[in-house]
Amino acid sequence: MTIVEPRATKTKSRQKSVGRKLSPVLVVIVGAALVVTLTYVLPPFRNYQLATIGAYLCVTAGLTVLTGLNGQLSLGHGALMATGAYTLALWQNKFDQLLPGIVLAVLVTTAVGAIIGLAAARLRGPYLAGLTLAVAVVVPSITSTFDGTFNSDQGLSVALDPPPGVIPVEQWQAWICWAAALLTALVLAYLIRGRFGRDLRAVRDDETAAKLAGVGVARTQVLAFVVSAACAGLAGALFAVLAQSVSPGAFPLTLSLFLVMAIVIGGLGRLSGALIGAFLLVALPSVAQSIAEDAGSQHLEGNLALTFFGVVLVLVMLAAPGGLASLRLRRRNRKSHA
């Protein structure tokens, strides 16, 4: 792996990066315009789905950074979303100030993410997966342990002010979610294009080489975890707003697995992949539900989506001969075999 880039590439990438530096802002502006237009055109239920995609995009973007760019597989981001959601719920029920509530949710989840990230930085492969899996399974049960605060399985409702003016609720939700999503995408886009992104990839591709090049491996990995946790906390808070309630049943293990699936299928390492993943997370269950309704079976609902996701995930992994590595779309120098 080359540590010093040859001259020719440097000039090219500088040109490209100037061009690229313009485009995240452009993309966000265009995206915002698109979303706003859509919200005036779509019926309320579709607006709600649009809002959900936006909320998912926050967490899938963060996971793309963590797993796609930095190579750490986390199976516990559903639990981090739950942390953000419950924080918002508890805050809203006391103070009913949405924006500070969301900020607090992000901060609390970031702190939790830092703790997990510190532990995770020393782990690799199946050990990291196992730890984060344990987090995903165990954290929802905290609601039962401290059921005074968290009200156990029934969960909490979230107090929310109605939208300003005569804007319908779903439209307002879509605006909130996409404002957050686009902001997240913008921040992440800049982080990725800079030194942070290079460090992430360097550590993922070859830890030893990265260390030799002066990259702080553990620090990079913890930062990646923290960033993705912040995104998950944001997404969780948005989920609480959308559902106007929180409960452990809304954040099961399968949610964490869905998130992994979403970024794998969307294509690791690119924010556009995160968008595809977020879209699939809303579209596929919706399709599954209409199939289930037509079939008239209650069992089908939800479970069909699960099965579908699983099949797609297995097929994608088998079809991509390099597995996760080949799904990263940026060109890499092939390492020659010894």
Place this chain on the structure above:
Amino acid sequence: MDRFLYLTFDGLSRGAVYAAFALALVLIWRAARIVNFAQGAMAVATAYAGYSVTSATGSYWLGFAVAIVGGLVLGAVVERVVMRFVDHSSPLNGVVVALGLVLIIQGVLGMIYGNEFRPAEAPFSRDAFQIGGVALLSRYDLFVFAAVGAVVVLLTLLFTRTSTGLRMRAAAFAPDVSRLLGVPVGGMLTLGWALAAAVGSLAGMLVIPTELGLHPNAMDLLFISAFTAAVLGGLDSPVGAVVGGLVVGLVLTYVSGYFGANVAPMAVLILLVVVLLGRPDGLFSKARARTA
């Protein structure tokens, strides 16, 4: 003191189940160098099959046998049809594929059986009987000890005394060299998966009657506990799996007994963190080059 003794035996009984499940994980790790994250879901699936047979025929033991055989078949199928085609150059690939299988299995089970808890009866009484005036063990506990003990003995005999066992170990330790000596490495891998899954199914059938009931997610926490046990003992050590299983069983039972059952999952997580950070190679593992 009485309570402590009672909890100790209860912990050993739970620990025996964790030991069996951890053995299943270790078997596959030794054979294929991957952690089978789908093991819990596979065990639940065979448990459902077993209990369906039991309700249809009225015989628990027939259902039990069906579950174990189902494990053999499911393990072989998963290896041949899915795992064989995964690019194992990165350990994460096997994990992600296994998770896909978890989704598929849980989804299919939910579609067929629904997501409510189904009652699952134990074949023996779970009431503790008295030894020297203290309620210590139940018939069911004895059954669990006997079953897990039998599995450990049979597996040990298989691996140390039989040609097939030698082939399996050689295929796992040194696949290329084994091929040169005529060992069908691919077949041995399939056999390894089949055995591991059967052991996992046994563990599943042993634990289900002690839980709330049969449910597609019933083994999630069991997987975490067994994974913790396997890591504690060292992923490549079968002895470690058994010791680790008993330790985890005891720890969880003491925590539940003295601090309440709600705290138990947290205890698992904390234990796992401690093990992963403190001694990630486990207590019994011997990291060594496999051929020389």
Place this chain on the structure above:
Amino acid sequence: MTELLEVEGLTAGYGAAPVLHDVTLSVGEGRIVAVLGANGAGKTTLLRTVSGLLPATAGRVVFDGRDLRGVKVERMVRYGIAHVPEGRGVVTELTVDENLRLGGLWRKEKPSLTEIYDLFPPLASRRNHLGHQLSGGERQMLAIGRALAAKPRLLLLDEPSLGLAPKITGQIMALLRDLRDRTGLAVLLVEQNVRSALSIADEGVVLNLGRVAARQKADVLADDADLRHAYLGF
């Protein structure tokens, strides 16, 4: 006259560039053929292609009249080919006895290992030791013993002298010569230690950059100073 092993026009390699180019050689029944050459000449690749670990891109390998193309590695030992790979391949987690048993497993009737233990007394005294507890010389004996337990007609042996003291190398070469004389074992011997190899070989094949540079009777090769200087370094 067809020999036991015939290699014709063999081309093989890893990835884009072939390592072996158009290699032709043969090993007769009860003959020792030494394969010599510098590092990277393709000697190990040659053995791996013969035993099937590496597929050939062109040419063929015929053993006892049977074309080995497409034959799975696991079947080779049944036909009578035993390959002791580079690095010996002693399975370190298994005992000496288990390693030896592994050699004979493919046979319907499991062979008695007394013959092997008689050939290698040091192994007999360490039969329950694990592979990683053996010295280099003992491991070489174990690897060869394991291959012999498979009762082969052709032994593919990759650098047996590597890392061994001269005395042990001498013992192993003497053993090979003895086996050839007593049992008619054929050996395709890859060696860096040219003197030892040529001292027991009937024929020598010199590989250079993947091609056959010379193919001669062993005593002729040993006497040909020019050839030795050019390809073998002495």
